[in-house]
Amino acid sequence: MKEVIRLKEVWKIYSRGEENQVIALKDFNLSVKEGDFIAIMGPSGSGKSTGMNLIGSLDVPTKGNIYLGKHNISSLSESDLAEVRGRKIGFIFQQFNLIPNLTARENIMLPMIFQDTELWEREEKADELLKLVELGDRAEHYPNQLSGGQQQRVAIARSLSNNPDVILADEPTGNLDTYTGEVVMKFLNNLNEQGKTIILVTHDPDLAMKHTRKIYWIKDGEIEKITEKVRGKWKNIRKKK
Amino acid sequence: MIEDYFNLALKNLKKRGVRSWLTLLGILIGVAAVVSLVSLGGGLKAAVDSQFNIGSTEVLTVQAGGMNNYGPPGSGASNPLTKEDAGEIGKLSTVEVSIPRNIRNVKLEFNKKVSFTYAGSIPDNQREMDYVYDFVGLETISGKLLESGDRGVIVIGSNLADMDKNGLDKNIKVGDNVAISGKTFRVQGITKKMGSIIMDSTVLMTENDMEDLLDYGNEVDLIVVKAVSKDLINQTAEDINKLMRDRRDVKKGQEDFDVSTPQAMLESVNQIISGIQIFIIIIASISIAVGAIGITNTMTTSVLERRKEIGIMKAIGARNEHIFYLFFIEAGLLGMIGGIIGVLLGTAVGYAGTSALNTFLGVATHPEISFWLILLTMTGSFLIGAVSGLIPALNAAKENPVEGIRG
Secondary structure, eight states, X not given: OOEEEEEEEEEEEEESSSSOEEEEEEEEEEEEETTOEEEEEOOTTSSHHHHHHHHTXXXXXXXXXXXXXXXXXXXXXXXXXXXXXXHHEEEEOTTOOOOTTSOHHHHHHHHHHTTTOXXXXXXHHHHHHXXXXXXXXXXXXXXGGSOHHHHHHHHHHHHHTTOOSEEEEESTTTTSOXXXXXXXXXXXXXXXXXXXXXXXXXXXXXXXXXXXXXXXXXXXXXXXXXXXXETTEEEEEEOOO | OHHHHHHHHHHHHHTOOHHHHHTTHHHHHHHHHHHHHHXXXXXXXXXXXXXXXXXXXXXXXXXXXXXXXXXXXXXXXXXXXXXXXXXXXHHSTTEEEEEEEXXXXXXXXXXXXXXXXXEEEEOSSHHHHHHHHHHHTOOEEEEOOOXXXXXXXXXXXXXXXXXXXXXXXSOOOTTOEEEETXXXXXXXXXXXXXXOTTGXXXXXXXXXXXXXXXXXXXXXXXXXXXXXXXXXXXXXXXXXXXHHHHHHTOOXXXXXXXXXXXXXXXXXXXXXXXXXXXXHHHHHHHHHXXXXXXXXXXXXXXXXXXXXXXXXXXXXXXXXXXXXXXXXXXXXXXXXXXHXXXXXXXXXXXHHHHXXXXXXXXXXXXXXXXXXXXXXXXXXXXXXXXXXXXXXXXXXXXXXXXHHHHO
């Protein structure tokens, strides 16, 4: 399988003056292959958000290298990173993070504007994606006119608009009730079955174990263990060094 | 595709609160002041021109004692002009015709009421009479103008004929008899409205009638001179000045008389208008500066309020310049909306002002609203807005996506 993302010996250190350094991520290694559905698991403060920011190319590492496909993105400028993530990464956030002034359809079209996609193509793609998340009849609704689950489905559609290599979902069910959360996860599962690579970032082991096939357990900025589902059973494939 | 950013900026503007719109007042007032100033410019000039009665460009006037005395021009001067002065001026080679005129305060009685107004003399010979009619642009709306040899008849200005303006509670019609300073005259004609408050309230009578009535002897209040050519008008003025200095025995620079050319009059009119314009432009500039600061302020607040939105847009692929366009255009549109409302308001003031001037002065000026003026103001106000939003937009572009999303 082709590798989509690889983090190699990545460190992220936040420093507030020489004396006050916080190591958020320590010697982090991760490899995601095409079609994977993996989870990055950890309690709050474990460094999983930092990991997600790096994987999503929202941030650059202090040390180490990050490869998106074959491109090393660890030293790109902020603006170039934006272009890379716009094309290659689709974000889904816990807070849905739709733009309140735009309708569902316009929200889905927005990432394509930043890639200079033609209007007709944007409209066609947005309508197609709205159908995919079963919200064809809500196209002209504004986010505040949609339920949480519906907003998250619009966010899923938005994340797909530039046909990215990876979907990065950060606690996608965190703001939803169990049932609605399940509906949202069903959509993500369907996408994965169709071949989309998905990375789920969560603190909830049940959610991760129910839906993904490989889990990176993070604690105190380090990978504690990596488990993988083999023939229905979870196996530890790497213990902490 | 820049139009997409215009669309997005417009959508953001639609959701803005009253606070943002209030910051537009500065731009709005500034633009409205400029537009109304320009659109009223023509009317304003016509209005001042008509009060100064600037007609022919080859006509000069000579008065004793300068122009600053109260009452009708030339009257009350300590050393008045004489009929001989007018005669000598008429002999100058650069002068085509020189006409002595008198303008005095008189008492007008009609309908058992009294009104005080001006009486102006009209020369008795037909040639000079026609010159005066021509200079002033006199026409009647009813009856006829004075003719050579007329005695005991007058022509009155339109305001005097109108009961709403003459204070006599009754319209004066052609054929009515009125008493001027105790003597009865028959109204032979009423002049067309000229827009000058003085001219429209004047009683015109022949020189002979006026001298009999007021007994001013040899005195002349005003000498109206027509130059042979308007290109030589400054030479004509110079000749008259020299002649009059000799006749009155005064040195250059100490003249107790005044020769005014139409250019000089136009200049003083233009000075008045420039003064008004400068004043309005200063006010407009201050308003626009205040408006620009208002836009900077509201955009800075907006960037802070929308940090999360900026973070989200960056996460889904917006480059720094995309965010910059968005806020820059939004600031520009804010300015332009102020400009549009300002243009509408200014145009309304222009039309209302012109129509008021037209009614008041009986002139027919049009507001000068041009496509270019509107285009220029729109572009200008967009640019002012955009420039005001420059720094906030740059700050927005530099926003860190990770911190932004965290909110």
